[in-house]
Amino acid sequence: MSSPRRNIEGRPLGACAASTSSPGSPVHGGGGGGGGGGSSSRFEFQSLLNSRTPCADPTCARLRASESPVHRRGSFPLAGTNPSQASPPLLPEEDRLDLNPSFLGIALRSLLAIDLWLSKKLGVCAGESSSWGSVRPLMKLLEISGHGIPWLLGTLYCLSRSDSWAGREVLTNLLFALLLDLLLVALIKGLVRRRRPTHNQMDMFFTLSVDKYSFPSGHATRAALVSRFILNHLVLAIPLRVLVVLWAFILGLSRVMLGRHNVTDVAFGFFLGYTQYSIVNYCWLSPYNAPFLFVLWNQQ
Numbered sequence: 001m002s003s004p005r006r007n008i009e010g011r012p013l014g015a016c017a018a019s020t021s022s023p024g025s026p027v028h029g030g031g032g033g034g035g036g037g038g039s040s041s042r043f044e045f046q047s048l049l050n051s052r053t054p055c056a057d058p059t060c061a062r063l064r065a066s067e068s069p070v071h072r073r074g075s076f077p078l079a080g081t082n083p084s085q086a087s088p089p090l091l092p093e094e095d096r097l098d099l100n101p102s103f104l105g106i107a108l109r110s111l112l113a114i115d116l117w118l119s120k121k122l123g124v125c126a127g128e129s130s131s132w133g134s135v136r137p138l139m140k141l142l143e144i145s146g147h148g149i150p151w152l153l154g155t156l157y158c159l160s161r162s163d164s165w166a167g168r169e170v171l172t173n174l175l176f177a178l179l180l181d182l183l184l185v186a187l188i189k190g191l192v193r194r195r196r197p198t199h200n201q202m203d204m205f206f207t208l209s210v211d212k213y214s215f216p217s218g219h220a221t222r223a224a225l226v227s228r229f230i231l232n233h234l235v236l237a238i239p240l241r242v243l244v245v246l247w248a249f250i251l252g253l254s255r256v257m258l259g260r261h262n263v264t265d266v267a268f269g270f271f272l273g274y275t276q277y278s279i280v281n282y283c284w285l286s287p288y289n290a291p292f293l294f295v296l297w298n299q300q
């Protein structure tokens with residue numbers, strides 16, 4: 001008994017896929033669902049077109065005809081329908097592009113595959129039963145050390161206690177930096193909407209609605225931003241400076257170990273936090289360019 005013909009995704013071609021698929025399914029070229037559905041759906045479409053399996057259901061046959069590139073564009077014949085026009089059928093340009101994905105496309109997909117694989121491997125504290133589950137409480141403590149709330153409240157408290165102009169200036173800019181960070185991270189998370197890794201347990205304390213998304217890591221942006229800020233504006237002994245850098249690095253790593261993030265979320269988070277510091281430095285607030293703010297602190 002011969003096995004049924006299958007398309008590239010391993011689905012049998014004997015049955016009429018069009019009659020069973022939804023409008024967003026690959027057969028309709030809708031590219032529904034995530035994970036690179038676009039190109040594989042095109043491929044499946046070609047395979048269905050070229051299979052000579054008759055379709056018993058008339059609705060199905062009509063659907064297949066109306067969905068075919070021949071019907072849609074009327075620009076090229078089906079191979080074999082007329083021997084006098086036996087030149088190879090020309091694919092529409094976008095289909096040819098999909099069948100020959102660009103180097104950039106392949107590189108990006110490979111990077112994402114490596115990212116997912118590595119993140120899963122490093123997610124050793126994702127649950128109590130994980131291989132490093134006993135370190136999870138420590139990782140969660142680190143998580144709190146990079147959370148937005150303690151940093152915001154701490155900065156506001158120090159501002160209210162500060163009695164020097166220089167101190168107020170630095171703290172005002174730290175507050176501005178933290179708010180800018182929250183805003184940019186929320187904006188990018190809302191735009192990119194990358195889901196957190198499946199092995200993550202969503203048990204973080206005090207999150208915003210966008211925090212169900214993982215790209216970029218807010219803790220990583222804050223770690224890079226705050227550590228660069230501290231290193232540039234506080235006079236610290238070398239061991240303390242090393243400690244600040246270590247804290248930022250371990251906080252970023254802990255996000256992947258806890259299963260909260262993929263490696264690329266954290267890597268981009270570090271980059272974004274580092275860049276945010278440059279923005280804050282460029283727009284540095286002082287009693288000269290933002291006197292209203294400093295008058296406000298003075299009245300406290």
Ligand SMILES: CC(C)=CCC/C(C)=C/CC/C(C)=C/COP(=O)(O)O
Nearest residue numbers: 148149206207208211217218219220
């Ligand atoms: C003023 C204001 C809107 C404060 C909100 C502070 C807040 C709840 C920040 C969220 C911090 C958080 C849980 C970020 C998620 O970090 P990931 O590293 O998991 O992206």
